[in-house]
Amino acid sequence: MYWEESKECISREDLEQLQLERLQSTLYRVATHVPFYRSKFKEMQIDPDGFRSLEELRNLPFTTKDDLRDNYPYGLFAVPLREIVRVHSSSGTTGMATVVGYTKNDIKNWADLVARVLTAAGLTKDDVIQIAFGYGLFTGGFGLHYGAERMGASVIPISSGNTKRQIQIMQDFKTTALVCTPSYALMMADTMLDLGIDISSLSLKFGLFGAEPWSEEMRAEIQEKLGIRATDNYGLSEVMGPGVAGECEECNGLHINEDHFLVEVVDPDTFEPVPPGEIGELVITTLTKEAFPVIRYRTRDLTRILPEPCPCGRTLQRMSRVLGRTDDMLIIKGVNVFPTQIESILFDIEGTEPHYRIIVEREDHQDKATVMVEVVESIFFDEMRKQRELIDHIKRRLASELGISVDVKLVEEKTLERFEGKGKRVIDKREF
Ligand SMILES: [Zn+2]
Secondary structure, three states: OOOOHHHHOOOHHHHHHHHHHHHHHHHHHHHHHOHHHHHHHHHOOOOHHHOOOHHHHHHOOOEOHHHHHHOOOOOOOOOOHHHOOEEEEOOOOOOOOOEEEEOHHHHHHHHHHHHHHHHHOOOOOOOEEEEOOOOOOOHHHHHHHHHHHHHOOEEEOOOOOOHHHHHHHHHHOOOOEEEEOHHHHHHHHHHHHHHOOOHHHOOOOEEEEOOOOOOHHHHHHHHHHHOOEEEEEEEEOOOOEEEEEEEOOOOOOEEEOOOOEEEEEEOOOOOOEOOOOOOEEEEEEEOOOOOOOOOOEEEEEEEOEEOOOOOOOOOOOEEOOOOEEOOOOEEEOOEEEOHHHHHHHHHHOOOEEEEEEEEEEEEOOEEEEEEEEEEOHHHHOOOHHHHHHHHHHHHHHHHHHHOOOOEEEEEEOOOOOOOOOOOOOEEEOOOO
16 A cells, blocks of 8 residues: 555666756755855855756755754745745754744645555554554654545544553554654553553554664564564654654654655764665755755765665665664763664663663773663562573673673663653763
């Protein structure tokens, strides 16, 4: 099942022609209406009318989160405010917030692209979709909401939080698909276990999770605990919100909506493109956005392109699940580590629970990392020797697979904080 077969199964040749035409009109749009790009192009002696091939994208300047902040709130809008029908904003947890806008047409495209993602995951208009992403300035809630309505599904706009009520509604309203962050899905699953709810009494079949990096092992855990198929979807408010890419029923990488987004994967240090299949930072150029087009936006998300064709028939290229953000990458004693790598190992070890925290400190000018992990009750109250064995086992796996030596601390079940939105796995107490 496809939402827009003519686009999702387009030939490479036709796609590239379409991308080029759309890139040309986007460049014209930003050069004409956005002073930031106009002066950048002038400075770099770029003629926006002279673009003849997609290869030339490499000559264009990058756009960064700082550029968005410097132009707060409306400096990068390419249309006057009277044409804007919606404004969203990022939370600004790491500094000043960024603001993005949408025209009527942008909202329409957004809904269609999210409908593609929902359809690819196996949903239809017969589904009852519980959207437990936060509604508000964050793009997650509204983005999924409009896409689900566009598809004709029944939407329950419950927003995030109030877990017990979420579960009650899931039972009473016969929810078939749950939309939220993977950490919140896990929290709901655990709460159901505590309440003694038999998951086979639910109507739940699908879970669409996004907005934070998660591991394959976490997928397996959620699928088992909720009895669903869990798919990953990707987006970020700076380029639109959810709907940039999503997994099909193969559950093996996310198809990128390449007719609307031109993607590159670059080395985060040199900014040179990496060979296909290699990991690098995802860079996105919007091709159809009217209100807020961005050129070569550095997402800080690390992924790789999966060049092999997908059995589902979609020709849009796939990217791997996001492995982490360049911002989240921990450098522990000079070794690069992502929280999701630690997560994969913990999930694989018998007796540990899928809840963990990584604490990094500096002691005597040395990095010191501690992984706190919840363990099942039987182990927590077990004799010291058995606990010691488990700790050594985790340490050995982390050392051999990631090349880092860390302290491991076992904690009792349900002692680490749970998250209703994006999880916070790392506490970095070092001062830089
Ligand atoms: Zn596919």
